[in-house]
Amino acid sequence: MDDLERHNPQRPKGKRSTKSAPSTSHGLTARIVGAFGRHYLAQLDDGTVLACVPRGKRAEVVCGDRVTLAPGDAPLAIEQVHARRNALWREDLWRSKMFAANLDRVMLVTATYPGIQHGLIGRALIAADAADIPSTLLLNKCDLPQAEAARAEMRLYRDLGYEVLELSVRTDPQAALAVLTPLLSGQTTLLLGASGVGKSSLTNLLAPQAQAPTREISEALSAGKHTTTATRLYDLPGFPPGSVLMDSPGFQSFGLHHLSVSQLQHGFPEIRARNGQCRFQNCTHRDEPGCVFTTDPQAISASRLALYRTLYAELTSAAPR
Numbered sequence: 001m002d003d004l005e006r007h008n009p010q011r012p013k014g015k016r017s018t019k020s021a022p023s024t025s026h027g028l029t030a031r032i033v034g035a036f037g038r039h040y041l042a043q044l045d046d047g048t049v050l051a052c053v054p055r056g057k058r059a060e061v062v063c064g065d066r067v068t069l070a071p072g073d074a075p076l077a078i079e080q081v082h083a084r085r086n087a088l089w090r091e092d093l094w095r096s097k098m099f100a101a102n103l104d105r106v107m108l109v110t111a112t113y114p115g116i117q118h119g120l121i122g123r124a125l126i127a128a129d130a131a132d133i134p135s136t137l138l139l140n141k142c143d144l145p146q147a148e149a150a151r152a153e154m155r156l157y158r159d160l161g162y163e164v165l166e167l168s169v170r171t172d173p174q175a176a177l178a179v180l181t182p183l184l185s186g187q188t189t190l191l192l193g194a195s196g197v198g199k200s201s202l203t204n205l206l207a208p209q210a211q212a213p214t215r216e217i218s219e220a221l222s223a224g225k226h227t228t229t230a231t232r233l234y235d236l237p238g239f240p241p242g243s244v245l246m247d248s249p250g251f252q253s254f255g256l257h258h259l260s261v262s263q264l265q266h267g268f269p270e271i272r273a274r275n276g277q278c279r280f281q282n283c284t285h286r287d288e289p290g291c292v293f294t295t296d297p298q299a300i301s302a303s304r305l306a307l308y309r310t311l312y313a314e315l316t317s318a319a320p321r
């Protein structure tokens with residue numbers, strides 16, 4: 001087992017990882033604050049932002065990583081990726097790919113309109129659980145008439161033990177700030193949400209500098225074509241030091257193929273709660289006789305059981321979609 005595997009117990013099965021280069025006493029310590037394909041931005045502790053590239057084709061570097069940069073001309077070489085506390089993956093067409101590291105919390109944004117996407121929420125909650133990262137659900141646009149019905153739908157998650165916060169970013173930004181400030185202070189928070197839920201509105205409220213034109217980034221990196229698929233990390237002005245927000249595209253394709261079946265089951269609090277209550281000890285909760293999730297309709301909601309079975313089939317199929 002090499003360094004990266006030791007520090008990333010949930011990395012995809014069967015993939016070789018790249019050894020970190022040995023550290024040098026002359027290197028600069030920085031945090032990756034922007035990932036644009038193979039081009040990165042790294043921020044030094046004094047706030048200076050530098051363009052950098054990994055040393056070696058197979059090196060895996062993601063937003064939130066702590067790194068050592070080799071001194072030299074821009075773009076600097078990323079010499080070493082420090083041990084990660086945790087990491088999250090998303091999928092492209094062929095594989096799961098790590099995209100964020102060293103998080104304190106995942107905030108999942110949903111909205112009363114255009115509606116709550118339970119499948120996406122379920123996947124993201126499981127991925128965060130498998131990476132041992134706490135998650136909080138935000139229900140935005142509570143000013144709309146659909147709020148009452150949406151609130152009732154979100155009760156499912158409250159009953160499962162998740163924190164669900166309500167806000168209206170556009171119509172009452174001050175109240176939204178008051179609700180979120182205790183959670184964001186001193187923390188690295190990843191914001192995730194489907195298109196149209198108000199994620200950009202929230203990012204712009206919390207980190208107004210996020211609206212900076214991507215041209216500046218393109219110039220810094222000489223890599224304009226990559227800027228649209230960026231994962232970014234923003235300092236939160238007005239918050240205590242160490243308060244940062246990570247913003248990433250790709251919520252629609254949240255990768256779960258790297259998980260084991262036991263991690264999948266652990267990601268469902270209602271399945272965790274009934275551990276050992278099925279007739280067979282190794283019950284997979286699909287079609288076995290005496291399965292508590294088939295015999296007791298109170299054990300799990302029909303939609304969550306359907307999600308579990310879909311994800312089970314995905315995980316155990318030979319290849320990712």
Ligand SMILES: Nc1nc2c(ncn2[C@@H]2O[C@H](COP(=O)(O)OP(=O)(O)OP(=O)(O)O)[C@@H](O)[C@H]2O)c(=O)[nH]1
Pocket residue numbers: 140141142143144167168169170171172193194195196197198199200201202
């Ligand atoms: N009524 C209401 N509308 C909101 C609220 N927050 C955001 N919106 C609106 O919802 C729409 C989508 O907001 P965005 O912030 O662009 O949402 P997004 O999730 O970033 O969506 P994409 O840009 O498609 O990724 C915009 O028209 C916002 O003005 C809110 O609290 N209440």
Ligand SMILES: [Zn+2]
Pocket residue numbers: 278283284285286288290291292293
């Ligand atoms: Zn069972």
